[in-house]
Amino acid sequence: xxxxxxxxxxxxxxxxxxxxxxxxxxxxxxxxxxxxxxxxxxxxxxxxxxxxxxxxxxxxxxxxxxxxxxxxxxxxxxxxxxxxxxxxxxxxxxxxxxxxxxxxxxxxxxxxxxxxxxxxxxxxxxxxxxxxxxxxxxxxxxxxxxxxxxxxxxxxxxxxxxxxxxxxxxxxxxxxxxxxxxxxxxxxxxxxxxxxxxxxxxxxxxxxxxxxxxxxxxxxxxxxxxxxxxxxxxxxxxxxxxxxxxxxxxxxxxxxxxxxxxxxxxxxxxxxxxxxxxxxxxxxxxxxxxxxxxxxxxxxxxxx
Numbered sequence: 001x002x003x004x005x006x007x008x009x010x011x012x013x014x015x016x017x018x019x020x021x022x023x024x025x026x027x028x029x030x031x032x033x034x035x036x037x038x039x040x041x042x043x044x045x046x047x048x049x050x051x052x053x054x055x056x057x058x059x060x061x062x063x064x065x066x067x068x069x070x071x072x073x074x075x076x077x078x079x080x081x082x083x084x085x086x087x088x089x090x091x092x093x094x095x096x097x098x099x100x101x102x103x104x105x106x107x108x109x110x111x112x113x114x115x116x117x118x119x120x121x122x123x124x125x126x127x128x129x130x131x132x133x134x135x136x137x138x139x140x141x142x143x144x145x146x147x148x149x150x151x152x153x154x155x156x157x158x159x160x161x162x163x164x165x166x167x168x169x170x171x172x173x174x175x176x177x178x179x180x181x182x183x184x185x186x187x188x189x190x191x192x193x194x195x196x197x198x199x200x201x202x203x204x205x206x207x208x209x210x211x212x213x214x215x216x217x218x219x220x221x222x223x224x225x226x227x228x229x230x231x232x233x234x235x236x237x238x239x240x241x242x243x244x245x246x247x248x249x250x251x252x253x254x255x256x257x258x259x260x261x262x263x264x265x266x267x268x269x270x271x272x273x274x275x276x277x278x279x280x281x282x283x284x285x286x287x288x289x290x291x292x293x294x295x296x297x298x299x300x301x302x303x304x
Contacts, residue, residue: 002026007070010105012112014063015040017082020049024081027052033114034081035062036121038128039136044147044257046122047157057114058121065095068105074098122157130203133256134225134249149269152260153299159259161205162288164222165279167212170194173230173237176245184225189249191222194242199288200224205258206246207290209270211279216271221258225249265302273297 002009003025010031011024017040024030032049034041036058050056065081068074077095079085085093152158172192180186193208200206202224210218227246230238237245252258260266274282277294285291 001067001069001072001075002030005069005072007072009070010066010068010109011081012062012064012066012068012108013079013081014065015080015082016042016045016049017080017084018042018045019083019087020045020081021052022083023086024049024054027054030054031057031109032081033057033059033062033109033112035059036125038125038132040080041125041129043122043126043129043159046117046125047155047159050117050157051155056117058117059112059114062112064108066103066105066108068100068103070100073100074103074105076103117157119157123160126159127203130223130256134203134223134254147257147260148263149260149266149298149302153295153302159205161207161259161290162200163282163285163290164193164195164200164206164208164288165283166193166208166210170239170245171237173228173234173245175228175230175234176237176247179226179228180247180249184249186249189225189247190251192245192247193222194230194237194239195227195244195246196242197229197244200227200246202226206288207262209274214279216274216279219262219267219270221252221262222246223248223252223255223258266298269298269301272301 009029012033014035015037016032016034021027027049032054034056046056065077065079066074067077075095075097077093079093079095085091170193176189176192180189204224206222206224208220208222209216224246225248227244230243230245232238273294276297282294
């Protein structure tokens with residue numbers, strides 16, 4: 001219906017799941033309204049639709065599903081815009097096709113009070129969505145991340161990430177083990193790092209790089225499940241310069257994919273860019289967000 005339409009096209013769906021772009025045709029110009037609710041609407045799907053020039057808006061507490069065209073009719077259905085509902089999922093859905101004029105689409109839209117997607121609101125959805133997925137989804141090794149650094153760099157609504165440099169392994173605190181056991185039911189956890197207070201928070205993606213002999217030797221993503229203050233009494237783990245411990249409980253396949261894939265091309269570009277920027281300068285940064293100059297240097301080398 002959307003593919004053959006030569007007029008205005010509107011999709012109103014409570015939730016927009018991963019892979020939603022596969023179920024819309026001729027993306028450019030489609031008006032899409034959805035509810036930015038974690039566990040339902042996937043921020044990565046929103047970014048992909050915006051990239052394809054879909055006009056996406058958010059509306060709260062939205063449950064209706066209406067797919068309307070100016071000249072090819074409309075469908076009122078139970079199906080969200082998701083693979084679960086329209087593709088390989090096992091949900092049973094139903095819909096009714098009507099004439100375009102049977103639905104006052106402008107009246108419906110006005111009743112929803114939609115707002116354009118902003119970078120700030122999308123990042124808020126992303127944080128809530130990551131927390132939801134980490135706590136509710138089982139490990140799925142088939143979920144590979146195929147988005148490249150170039151894809152991320154070219155996106156108008158970039159996913160955030162932070163930097164962390166490390167030089168050796170630290171002791172794990174008793175406090176971190178206790179929180180992992182009580183709050184996550186984990187007898188042990190995948191990884192932890194010593195950090196300053198306020199630098200990182202729950203659901204952050206952190207690009208960790210190891211430095212040896214003034215060279216970047218290892219590079220990997222870390223997901224922040226929680227941050228704890230290490231007591232001074234834990235003498236093996238306590239560091240007065242980095243008195244907090246950030247913990248990733250599970251392996252990466254448990255979480256939503258990171259902002260982009262660390263392929264060989266990116267790793268080479270990062271090492272070269274970090275050396276030119278200055279590893280000591282990166283170490284001395286007062287904030288953990290990667291500086292724009294470093295990002296631009298990586299991009300230049302990634303494309304060279």
